[in-house]
Amino acid sequence: MTDGLAIENYEIVNDLLIVSFADKSESMVSLKLLRERCPCASCEGETDALGNLYKGPEQALNPSSFQISGLQPVGYYGLRPFWKDGHTTGIFTGTLLKKLSE
Numbered sequence: 001m002t003d004g005l006a007i008e009n010y011e012i013v014n015d016l017l018i019v020s021f022a023d024k025s026e027s028m029v030s031l032k033l034l035r036e037r038c039p040c041a042s043c044e045g046e047t048d049a050l051g052n053l054y055k056g057p058e059q060a061l062n063p064s065s066f067q068i069s070g071l072q073p074v075g076y077y078g079l080r081p082f083w084k085d086g087h088t089t090g091i092f093t094g095t096l097l098k099k100l101s102e
């Protein structure tokens with residue numbers, strides 16, 4: 001992956017995720033939006049070659065679904081939140097985080 005936006009630093013302040021990128025820009029994304037836009041196959045769905053969308057069962061979200069117990073960097077370009085309701089399969093790229101903050 002060479003077209004990604006490298007993540008330099010990140011922190012959670014209250015209910016906001018603040019990410020600084022290697023190009024010195026910053027993104028702020030609310031945890032609520034972050035969870036709603038979780039890019040994993042179960043939340044976002046996957047499209048097969050024929051264009052059919054497959055999605056996991058709708059998840060019942062509760063207040064702990066919007067809280068993060070930890071964040072793990074994935075290479076230079078990704079960040080994986082550990083949601084307190086046990087959901088950990090979504091990996092956000094720097095490019096996606098940038099988009100969500102706009």
Ligand SMILES: [Zn+2]
Nearest residue numbers: 038040043090
């Ligand atoms: Zn997900």
